Amino acid sequence: MTPAHPKAQDVVLRLDTITKRFGPLVANDAISLTLHRGEVIALLGENGAGKTTLMNILFGQYTADAGEVTVFGHPLPPGNPAAALAAGLGMVHQHFTLADNLSVLDNIQLGTVPLWRMGLGRRTARAKLAKLAADFGLSIDPDALVGSLAVGERQRVEILKALYRDARILILDEPTAVLTPQESDALFDTLRRAIKTGLSVIFISHKLHEVMALSSRVLVLRHGKLVGEVATRDTDRHALAALMVGAEVPPPSVAPQNPGPALLTLRDVSTRNIGAAPGLKSVSLSLRAGQITGLAGVSGNGQAALSDLISGLTTPQSGAVEMPNLPDIWSPRGAISAGIARIPEDRHKTGSIADFSLTENAILETYAQAPFSRNGLLNWAAADAHTRHLIATNDVRCPGPSAPIRQLSGGNMQKLILGRVLEASPKIILANQPVRGLDIGAITYVHKRLLAARDAGAAVLLISEDLDEIMALSDVIHVVSEGRLSPEFARGRLTAAELGLWMAGIGFAHAA
């Protein structure tokens, strides 16, 4: 597919020593890359390695502190998304940017019709869309409501949206994070067709087998630095993995432990769907003392429904939640009072209040209890002392307890949240994506705390989209797919590939 010796005039995109700092963090450190016509390059790196930042600079969402972007030989003005689009760049975001209440055609035309033009030019648009769909093998009903489409179909709409705007360079940010393996294969077919027409693709991922299957060159980012650039045919998964993580991080050693009694049991629980994500479908699950239960699965397959249920945000439609001291009312406060520590998936939107100080955030779940308040009167001195204690014991790097929490890095924010919920030695811990976007140091810390809690007899539910994390930490593993829960697998019983089949929905007894 790629010419053996790409010529200089084939270069469609060049990034030259791009540097971007966020405070003390160097998100991109002098990164340079070139992309040729008809080439797929993969940008590989762990969460927080700087991939998304780099693409946001390319698209004008951020302005680089230093460095230059050249597209088709012309410099791209920084900080101008419209110019990036006009230059022929098209991006498919990890989180889709589609309007659910509009049709496919409307979504694709959105933003392309000049304000002062009468009419929408529907017929032309429809013809152009039909041709694109045929050329790239992206079959889609232009009149379907986007809200009614499956995740894979929505991604097709996103890709068509970029192609409709005559994108010559397509950037896909973790495109398979929300896809089943079959849908991923279909996507790869489309991309292979696309590059034959001269399109160039940047493929962002942290999944090694996809990178190996699709790309001709791999660029590896680590902590904001470009640490390796290799031709795909000259490398293998192990070498890439080593490049990606750097010095081999030893997986936390997990001593086997005899599980205690079940502290929380779900019996045939079903819940409502959350938007496009499925609810739970007749799920039974036991969380036992002294055991980490891992929940693996492709994003958006019921993880949110399970997390919301255990957090107390939702109640079962049918089935029962059983625990030794079940609260009368199943609510967030009920769950907290029953001794469930909850580490939410989104620490910025759900786990903390950005404009509140560290102190105000530290007492978010306990402000109504002594010593933080009596008879409705707050005791800020007690709250401050408690926060200082949390800061010290959890090594939270911060200006002080009265600083707004939005000034903290993700890792330090997570450490405070961890301290907040683990301080009272809870018996049940819900950890939903607890290390997403954190640096290695913070990841190690979070894992250490979860393992320590397990060793002290807590029942831990670990929800993660990172299969390696699940396999390293969990005593038992369940897989969730379209709201259904797999049987329980003991540590080491299934390989990653076998778990992958379950994640794809293969093996479940009843249909979704």
Next chain:
Amino acid sequence: MRLEPIANPSLARSLGFPAAALVATVVIASLLAALAGANPLATLGLIVKGAAGSKFALLETLNRATPLIFTGLAIATAFRAKLWNIGAEAQLYGGAIVTVILGTSALSGIGAAGLPLIALGAMVAGALILLGPVMLKTKFGVDEVVTTLLFNFIMLLLVSYLLEGPMKDPMGMGWPKSAPLDRALRLPRIAEGLRLHWGFGLALISATLIWFVQTRTTLGYEMRAVGLNAQAARFAGIPVSAVLVKTALLSGGLAALAGFSEVAGLKGHLSLDLSPGFGYTGIIVAMLALLHPLGVVITAIFVAGIFVGSDSMSRAAGVPTYIADMLLAVALLLMVAAIGLTKFRVVRG
């Protein structure tokens, strides 16, 4: 051009832009006065003199500020929890109606001891008027901006009906106004011979209490948490709907005190011109004060000063009093822009 957030605005930035906004307001006001054919500096001088140039003027300003402190507090309290109460006008009239009903009743038998009861009754009325919209919001997601705004018109029509019907003063020579409050149930003057009544004192006490509630009580903490991030508040176990209902009761009660204070302290009866838009002006007062309860006292006095000063200037210089409304509008817009500029930096490109 676009805006880039500033993580830690410097003190110079935090104070400089609002100060610049004030200066710009004065400049624009001068232009308006010049447009009306008057000497700008003299006009501004007359406004300041009319608002604070004498003991009489100053007391008049404080009297005018009193209802604005109450409505400003009502709005600051609600907005802090992101409850958009645009209906302070309705709640004010609700409080005024109850004040007249109780104030012309047998309650006069117990004299001034009846005043706290009347104030409480007025607050209940105001709270109940806001309860409907907030229940619709929490149960069905109905936009409270629309419902509270509509209540203003409903209440005005209700007052109009009452003053032409059941509450019409039989001794009123046919004017649409209520019977006067019993002498014993009027708010006393703060000092003998001064026109300032105890409604102003009650307003200052209310502001202090609200400040205390916001900073020192669990309810205030809950209200701020819900306002800043309702999703995180709900996740942490804060009962968001209950907090919004409590906020609404407090806010409606405060706005109703404006009606109580105007009727029992100043007018002595209810008429359709009881409030020249105190409920709406309260929004400006609260926004200028950045929703700070003690700031509300200052901005209410500032806004009242502009109104009172413009009235007196208009008589002396012949410039229309509408200049007061324009001045306030300009001041608010510039202040909002200035506050934005303390938090964001304008970037070209």
